[in-house]
Amino acid sequence: MHFELRNAFGNFGTGVVVIAIRDAAGNARGVTINSFSSVSLEPALLSWCLDNKSDMLEAFKQSQRFSVNVLAATQQELSNRLAQPGDHLIAPEEYQIGAHDTVLLQGALAHFECHCHDTLQVGDHLMFIGGIDVAHFCDEKRDPLLYFRGNYAAIDAKGAAK
Numbered sequence: 242m243h244f245e246l247r248n249a250f251g252n253f254g255t256g257v258v259v260i261a262i263r264d265a266a267g268n269a270r271g272v273t274i275n276s277f278s279s280v281s282l283e284p285a286l287l288s289w290c291l292d293n294k295s296d297m298l299e300a301f302k303q304s305q306r307f308s309v310n311v312l313a314a315t316q317q318e319l320s321n322r323l324a325q326p327g328d329h330l331i332a333p334e335e336y337q338i339g340a341h342d343t344v345l346l347q348g349a350l351a352h353f354e355c356h357c358h359d360t361l362q363v364g365d366h367l368m369f370i371g372g373i374d375v376a377h378f379c380d381e382k383r384d385p386l387l388y389f390r391g392n393y394a395a396i397d398a399k400g401a402a403k
């Protein structure tokens with residue numbers, strides 16, 4: 242079942258986001274996530290899920306605020322780096338601080354500045370529901386970073402597969 246489930250989930254192509262926080266010491270830290278979903282327009286809500294075994298779980302539980310950064314195709318290296326176990330640190334030159342004191346990654350296709358609206362323990366993941374305070378988007382023609390069957394994938398920004 243596990244094998245089938247992983248591969249069935251993997252056949253759902255997604256975008257890739259980095260969820261970022263400022264930790265208790267003020268450092269920017271982030272994790273690469275593809276379980277992101279839009280949830281509601283009114284009120285403005287989104288969700289994402291973090292593995293209960295993640296070393297970042299406590300830091301995210303303690304943070305009242307987080308950002309969701311939608312990655313562009315040029316940000317594959319950043320995606321890989323923030324998917325490695327470790328300190329998940331984001332360098333000062335890689336981000337700006339938003340109006341709601343969240344970490345906004347340079348070069349992202351969209352940012353959502355969120356407060357933690359709710360968390361739900363769901364199986365082996367913790368689901369975070371973000372209340373969106375501000376959404377920013379880039380309207381330049383740039384390709385998104387996509388993920389499909391365990392690999393990065395590309396799509397033309399106009400929507401036609403490459």
Ligand SMILES: Cc1cc2nc3c(=O)[nH]c(=O)nc-3n(C[C@H](O)[C@H](O)[C@H](O)COP(=O)(O)O)c2cc1C
Pocket residue numbers: 257272273274275276277290291292294295296297320321323324325326327388
């Ligand atoms: C494209 C991609 C999507 C990912 N999506 C998720 C996800 O939705 N939830 C999750 O818990 N981990 C996800 N991961 C894995 C985490 O990024 C990674 O396992 C985690 O950061 C490992 O370090 P940690 O134990 O320090 O958290 C994803 C990894 C990649 C490369």
